[in-house]
Amino acid sequence: MTPLLQVEGIEKRYGARIGCAAVSFDLYPGEVMGIVGESGSGKSTLLNCLAGHLAPDAGKVVFDTRAEGPVDTVTMSEPERRMLSRTDWAFVHQHARDGLRMSVSAGANIGERLMAVGDRHYGSIRSRAIDWLDRVEIDESRVDDRPTSFSGGMQQRLQIARNLVTGPRLVFMDEPTGGLDVSVQARLLDLLRGLVREMGLSAIIVTHDLAVVRLLADRLMVMKDGRVVEAGLTDQVLDDPQHAYTQLLVSSVLQV
Amino acid sequence: MTRNMPIRNCWSPAFCRFEYLEKDEEMIELVDVSKSFTLHNQGSAVIPVMTGASLRVSRGECVALTGASGAGKSTLMRVIYGNYLASAGTVTVGGLNVTLAEPRQILALRRETLGYVSQFLRVVPRVPTLEVVAEPLLALGHDRQMALDRAAGLLARLNIPQRLWALSPTTFSGGEQQRVNIARGFAHDYPALLLDEPTASLDARNRETVLELIEEAKCRGAAIVGIFHDSEARQRVSDRDIDVSQFAPGLAQ
Amino acid sequence: MNEYNFAYLDEQTKRMIRRAILKGLAVPGYQVPFASREMPMPYGWGTGGVQVSAAILTPEDRFKVIDQGADDTTNAVSIRKFFEKTAGIATTEKTARASVIQTRHRIPEARLREDQIIVYQVPIPEPLRFLEPRETETRKMHSLEEYGMMHVKLYEDISQHGAISTAYAYPVKVSGRYVMDPSPIPKFDNPKLEMDAIQLFGAGREQRIYAVPPHTRIVSLDFEDYTFEATKAEHSCDLCGAGDSYLDEVIMDDAGNRMFVCSDTDYCRSRRSAGHVGRLGEESAA
Numbered sequence: 001m002t003p004l005l006q007v008e009g010i011e012k013r014y015g016a017r018i019g020c021a022a023v024s025f026d027l028y029p030g031e032v033m034g035i036v037g038e039s040g041s042g043k044s045t046l047l048n049c050l051a052g053h054l055a056p057d058a059g060k061v062v063f064d065t066r067a068e069g070p071v072d073t074v075t076m077s078e079p080e081r082r083m084l085s086r087t088d089w090a091f092v093h094q095h096a097r098d099g100l101r102m103s104v105s106a107g108a109n110i111g112e113r114l115m116a117v118g119d120r121h122y123g124s125i126r127s128r129a130i131d132w133l134d135r136v137e138i139d140e141s142r143v144d145d146r147p148t149s150f151s152g153g154m155q156q157r158l159q160i161a162r163n164l165v166t167g168p169r170l171v172f173m174d175e176p177t178g179g180l181d182v183s184v185q186a187r188l189l190d191l192l193r194g195l196v197r198e199m200g201l202s203a204i205i206v207t208h209d210l211a212v213v214r215l216l217a218d219r220l221m222v223m224k225d226g227r228v229v230e231a232g233l234t235d236q237v238l239d240d241p242q243h244a245y246t247q248l249l250v251s252s253v254l255q256v
Numbered sequence: 257m258t259r260n261m262p263i264r265n266c267w268s269p270a271f272c273r274f275e276y277l278e279k280d281e282e283m284i285e286l287v288d289v290s291k292s293f294t295l296h297n298q299g300s301a302v303i304p305v306m307t308g309a310s311l312r313v314s315r316g317e318c319v320a321l322t323g324a325s326g327a328g329k330s331t332l333m334r335v336i337y338g339n340y341l342a343s344a345g346t347v348t349v350g351g352l353n354v355t356l357a358e359p360r361q362i363l364a365l366r367r368e369t370l371g372y373v374s375q376f377l378r379v380v381p382r383v384p385t386l387e388v389v390a391e392p393l394l395a396l397g398h399d400r401q402m403a404l405d406r407a408a409g410l411l412a413r414l415n416i417p418q419r420l421w422a423l424s425p426t427t428f429s430g431g432e433q434q435r436v437n438i439a440r441g442f443a444h445d446y447p448a449l450l451l452d453e454p455t456a457s458l459d460a461r462n463r464e465t466v467l468e469l470i471e472e473a474k475c476r477g478a479a480i481v482g483i484f485h486d487s488e489a490r491q492r493v494s495d496r497d498i499d500v501s502q503f504a505p506g507l508a509q
Numbered sequence: 510m511n512e513y514n515f516a517y518l519d520e521q522t523k524r525m526i527r528r529a530i531l532k533g534l535a536v537p538g539y540q541v542p543f544a545s546r547e548m549p550m551p552y553g554w555g556t557g558g559v560q561v562s563a564a565i566l567t568p569e570d571r572f573k574v575i576d577q578g579a580d581d582t583t584n585a586v587s588i589r590k591f592f593e594k595t596a597g598i599a600t601t602e603k604t605a606r607a608s609v610i611q612t613r614h615r616i617p618e619a620r621l622r623e624d625q626i627i628v629y630q631v632p633i634p635e636p637l638r639f640l641e642p643r644e645t646e647t648r649k650m651h652s653l654e655e656y657g658m659m660h661v662k663l664y665e666d667i668s669q670h671g672a673i674s675t676a677y678a679y680p681v682k683v684s685g686r687y688v689m690d691p692s693p694i695p696k697f698d699n700p701k702l703e704m705d706a707i708q709l710f711g712a713g714r715e716q717r718i719y720a721v722p723p724h725t726r727i728v729s730l731d732f733e734d735y736t737f738e739a740t741k742a743e744h745s746c747d748l749c750g751a752g753d754s755y756l757d758e759v760i761m762d763d764a765g766n767r768m769f770v771c772s773d774t775d776y777c778r779s780r781r782s783a784g785h786v787g788r789l790g791e792e793s794a795a
Contacts (some may be wrong), residue, residue: 028360079653086657101640101661107668108661115664116657122667122732145667186381193380198397215380220360233338233359240340244296251297 010059042226090163096155142254153184285481289345320494371446526564533720538683548659555714573607578772621706
């Protein structure tokens with residue numbers, strides 16, 4: 001089986017300071033990988049390098065494209081990369097406001113990606129938007145409302161619908177449950193799990209919440225000071241951590 | 257395509273699928289496995305917990321792990337499941353070398369081959385019980401209705417009242433959670449099963465059901481490693497007892 | 510004698526603007542930045558159009574200015590007078606006789622010819638601005654042809670009003686490449702954007718010039734199931750009886766009586782002088 005994503009030696013520097021360095025891994029279709037680490041550990045820098053939001057100083061991010069097979073997205077032309085991020089890739093921001101258009105309706109937010117790839121039939125765009133509202137548990141009657149009138153949890157679900165409507169194969173998530181109430185988080189996690197399974201999505205989730213990765217991620221990468229200190233099966237890394245930092249991280253979690 | 261998956265594969269040995277299998281085919285094999293923990297943040301203390309553990313479990317065989325509390329029964333089980341990394345030695349399950357496998361290979365193994373009924377139920381809050389039980393089947397890509405039907409059959413058999421099926425098991429009593437956990441563990445006909453105290457905190461009737469489930473699993477050819485404090489239960493389902501005290505580091509030296 | 514340089518602007522500035530115009534013509538629909546000058550009139554009064562006109566006018570030109578189709582409104586009159594004074598050129602109210610026509614919010618009804626130039630006054634040149642406030646981002650969207658957002662706006666129209674309610678400044682795709690704001694002309698005029706004359710667009714405050722060469726293909730954006738329609742009031746002109754011209758609605762009294770008249774005053778006048786009469790044409794002539 002060809003990996004969906006092959007990451008080789010990704011490095012990003014901010015002057016003399018290391019954002020992230022020497023990060024390599026393969027992600028296979030259907031795999032969900034978590035990246036944990038404290039603030040400043042480089043996990044968000046890494047995610048942004050992978051998703052094409054930041055240009056890495058070294059390394060490859062090889063994605064198995066539908067048309068041409070594995071292609072390095074770092075050296076790919078910008079139009080190609082942007083096309084990829086509208087079709088096969090999705091990016092769920094921590095703050096829904098960063099991932100939504102707050103001045104247009106929920107339906108238009110979902111429909112945008114469809115229209116961006118050339119869908120020109122209003123009726124079909126709208127019915128797909130309504131279908132996706134339903135899938136993320138937002139009432140159909142809200143289709144013409146702006147996200148400004150939505151709760152935080154609804155905005156986040158709308159952002160997910162907007163991202164998944166084009167049937168991407170790889171989803172990048174940056175603290176997708178951050179800033180939400182615990183009860184809202186649980187519902188979102190369940191929704192994400194279901195969608196990941198139904199759509200066979202691969203996902204890379206950055207978070208500092210170990211409970212989130214335990215529930216969502218198959219694999220885990222632990223980062224410290226821009227480098228990966230430990231990687232493996234999620235429950236193995238959390239239950240039998242090998243690296244000093246991981247042991248500290250796991251033992252620091254407050255038990256409920 | 258959905259596979260035909262009856263809840264009960266056999267009522268009597270005459271219907272046993274085991275008959276069609278090679279009798280001595282090994283499902284689980286441990287060769288000279290040791291496990292120690294290094295506590296980096298506590299002066300890098302190395303705590304050896306197991307050494308020289310070897311074990312073979314064939315299809316249709318149930319092996320019970322015995323030994324005093326703290327002797328390493330759960331540790332051994334976790335090593336087989338890939339939850340703990342073996343420090344040395346080889347663990348092979350269903351032909352896969354667990355000690356060397358990639359995460360995705362272990363995940364596939366857990367999805368298709370190796371089931372685990374732990375003592376604790378770990379689920380996403382708010383997911384209905386029926387879904388929790390059906391999930392292993394859905395993860396295998398089975399038809400949703402078939403998966404839910406099978407989950408319902410198991411829950412009914414384990415006497416979880418139907419009115420609770422739509423609720424999350426996180427709010428259930430300990431015994432109910434245990435039975436949901438068992439239902440989930442038996443939803444898919446795993447060729448290999450790890451059972452950690454499956455009959456603890458169950459009443460006589462439910463205990464009987466669980467023992468029947470174990471017998472049926474054996475009957476269809478599942479290789480089982482179990483921990484049973486309930487010695488009657490152990491005697492009934494276990495073909496062989498292994499005292500894990502023999503793998504205690506102190507003794508091996 | 511006047512003490513102004515011909516057409517007010519200095520020659521260097523006119524050259525700079527002409528370069529922008531040529532670039533605009535070479536890349537139809539692309540917004541060319543230019544160093545917009547202070548003009549002796551406020552922004553919003555056509556400073557972009559005036560600078561473009563100043564750069565292209567020659568002493569032999571005959572100049573026409575319309576505002577909402579009319580030659581006789583304050584804005585049109587003052588711009589016409591401005592060039593009469595600073596360039597000393599001939600002016601006209603007749604579309605057919607003009608060599609350069611500066612316009613705000615309309616395209617004349619009479620078909621323009623290859624030897625004519627029409628200059629549009631543009632308030633907001635960026636068609637994506639409504640949805641994307643960042644200039645850096647809209648430029649990138651143009652360069653990468655990421656125009657899904659334009660349809661987002663049309664989608665919003667339909668979902669809120671049951672039809673594409675955008676009635677003016679209706680976005681078009683130029684020559685299969687750039688999406689362009691045709692300035693706030695009514696969408697009735699959109700089909701006329703495919704014409705024989707040169708079309709120049711000037712936005713003074715926003716410092717942008719863009720252009721459409723003759724015979725360029727212009728497509729108004731729409732959906733398969735909600736197609737573009739060039740709509741107008743369902744009436745004929747009450748003065749000249751024309752059924753094919755864009756109409757202004759005029760309230761006549763407190764009783765709510767109203768009339769519809771051609772917004773293109775020259776068109777209406779020439780029809781009436783040719784003997785066409787509308788519903789109220791007799792009494793108004795009387």
